[in-house]
Amino acid sequence: MPALPPRLAVFDMDGTLIDSLPDLAACACRLLHHYGLPPITPDTLRPMIGDGVGVLVRRLLAHAGDAARGIDPDDAVGRYMADYTPHSTDLSHPFTGTRATLSALKGAGWKLAVCTNKPVAAARHILRVMKLDPWFDAVGGGDSFAVRKPDPRHLLGTIEMAGGVPGRTIMVGDHRNDIAAATGAHVRGIFARWGYGAPEMEAGATAGADSISEIPHIARDLLPD
Numbered sequence: 001m002p003a004l005p006p007r008l009a010v011f012d013m014d015g016t017l018i019d020s021l022p023d024l025a026a027c028a029c030r031l032l033h034h035y036g037l038p039p040i041t042p043d044t045l046r047p048m049i050g051d052g053v054g055v056l057v058r059r060l061l062a063h064a065g066d067a068a069r070g071i072d073p074d075d076a077v078g079r080y081m082a083d084y085t086p087h088s089t090d091l092s093h094p095f096t097g098t099r100a101t102l103s104a105l106k107g108a109g110w111k112l113a114v115c116t117n118k119p120v121a122a123a124r125h126i127l128r129v130m131k132l133d134p135w136f137d138a139v140g141g142g143d144s145f146a147v148r149k150p151d152p153r154h155l156l157g158t159i160e161m162a163g164g165v166p167g168r169t170i171m172v173g174d175h176r177n178d179i180a181a182a183t184g185a186h187v188r189g190i191f192a193r194w195g196y197g198a199p200e201m202e203a204g205a206t207a208g209a210d211s212i213s214e215i216p217h218i219a220r221d222l223l224p225d
Contacts, residue, residue, distance in 0.1 A: 006111045007223050008137075008164030009215070010155065010187075012173030013116035013123055014049055015195030016212075017098055017132070021046060022091035027084040028060055034079065035071055037064045046196050050175035052117040052142045053081055085122045089129040095194060097213035102135040104216040109225065113162040115155050117142040117177065138162035149177040152184030159185070170219050172209075176201040188222045190215065 014020045025042040032039055040063065048059040057077045061068040105112060112135050116123050120141025127133040140158030142148045149155065159169050171182035174195025182189030183204050191202040193210050202208050207218050 004225075005165045005168045006163065007109065007219075007225065008111045008113060008159060008162055008169040009105050009219055010113045010115045010158060010162070010169060010171045012149075012171075012175065012178045012192070012195075013114055013118055013126070015174040015197065016172055016178075016192045017094060017114070018092055018126060018130070019095055020088070020092040020126075021049070021196065023084070023088050024049060024056070026091060027080060027087060028056075030083055031057070031076060031080050032060065032064065035064075035068065035076070037067055047198065049196050050117065050177055052148060053077060053084070053119065056080075081119065081122070085125060088122055088126050092126070092130075094130055094132065095212050097211060098132070101212050101215050102132070105219065106135055108216065108220070110219070111137045111162050111164055113138040113140065113158050113164070115140045115149065115158040115171070115173075115178075115181070117148045117154075120144050149173075149175075150180035150184070152181050155181040155185045155187060159187075168223060170206075170222055172212075172215060173197075174201070176203075179203070179205045182206075190218055190222075 011017050021042050025045045029039040048056050054077050057080050058073050123141050138161035145157045147153045166185050166187050170188045172190045174192035174197040179189045188206040191205040191208040193208050
């Protein structure tokens with residue numbers, strides 16, 4: 001009887017593996033200051049996260065209203081990324097329990113991957129600086145494919161990169177995009193309640209978790225070997 005494909009756990013990044021809100025907010029404030037616009041609080045920025053840098057910056061400008069009229073969004077996106085990448089680990093850190101969770105999954109034979117709408121270079125930089133990169137078999141960034149979450153092809157491409165198959169994969173994320181991508185890819189989705197997403201974004205998830213430390217147990221229940 002042929003061996004089953006390896007089990008694969010795919011994680012979103014911002015709000016799931018990493019508490020990145022402090023650096024995202026600091027970079028947003030520096031961008032707004034550059035254009036002479038008032039700063040934004042982390043709590044106001046929180047619901048803007050999850051759809052990639054381009055959308056985040058455009059939401060920042062929309063939030064500024066008429067004062068941002070005439071600002072080139074593409075210029076603002078470029079400025080944001082040029083500032084964010086070198087400062088993306090100044091204030092950010094893995095959520096409590098992240099390293100123990102990754103270690104437990106690896107120890108149980110799982111492959112691990114990241115599927116994020118963040119540009120892949122920034123994602124890899126953060127994982128490397130935080131010494132999380134050795135755990136991951138693949139990183140699918142927002143610019144790794146022609147599509148990104150919620151399009152399931154972003155998740156499916158990441159699964160393929162990691163050597164997994166959808167039927168033996170779970171997706172962990174804190175945003176509706178993660179759950180939508182999992183649903184479209186026929187992958188079991190776990191909603192990260194500890195992250196940035198509103199509670200209603202859990203709709204459609206296979207399961208929910210209050211902390212990342214619960215993931216090994218939930219993953220084992222969803223995909224017993």
